[in-house]
Amino acid sequence: MPGMSDPADEGLAERTVESVVVHRGRYLDVRVETTERADGSRHRRDIVGHPGAVAIVAIDEADRLLLVRQWRQPAGQVLLEIPAGTLDRDPATGAIEDPEIASRRELEEETGYRAGRWEKLGSFWTAPGFASELMHLYLATDLVAAGEGRLAPDADEALQLVRLPAADARAAAGRGDIHDAKTLIGILLVGRRRGG
Numbered sequence: 001m002p003g004m005s006d007p008a009d010e011g012l013a014e015r016t017v018e019s020v021v022v023h024r025g026r027y028l029d030v031r032v033e034t035t036e037r038a039d040g041s042r043h044r045r046d047i048v049g050h051p052g053a054v055a056i057v058a059i060d061e062a063d064r065l066l067l068v069r070q071w072r073q074p075a076g077q078v079l080l081e082i083p084a085g086t087l088d089r090d091p092a093t094g095a096i097e098d099p100e101i102a103s104r105r106e107l108e109e110e111t112g113y114r115a116g117r118w119e120k121l122g123s124f125w126t127a128p129g130f131a132s133e134l135m136h137l138y139l140a141t142d143l144v145a146a147g148e149g150r151l152a153p154d155a156d157e158a159l160q161l162v163r164l165p166a167a168d169a170r171a172a173a174g175r176g177d178i179h180d181a182k183t184l185i186g187i188l189l190v191g192r193r194r195g196g
Contacts, residue, residue: 050133055084099136116142
């Protein structure tokens, strides 16, 4: 992700003077960072370190979005979402997985489909006030069933595949019936590209 592009941003930048990891989880870490502004003032920030993620707007030959319903513990409810997943981190080197590779894996694991055509729609920060998660958004079309040897969802995921006509998905987003941010962004970006 590019850095600051506006010279006026320079006065807003803060530099990290201390970073203490207070929790390290399976793929997240939580740290308390002390930052310093150009005027010398210091501030403490709670930061959730995240390796990044991918999300996929998958559209089949009948112009239906492939969505998944799954329980989301922090939300306390089942949400309807586009397929998505966290980038893997190599435990030995710390290297983070290429988002293009991860997007293909996640689509197959969560929906059972592979795509013949891929296009990157963009990237966005999911919660930049406290987390470093950068989400990479893709459009996947020319879908075919993965068939024999299909990659399965992770053991901790229980998913239901839902096929929703693109027009219905846009209407649901407009009515406020979809509550997942990455799904709203994906539906709205694809709808805008199509002139709808």
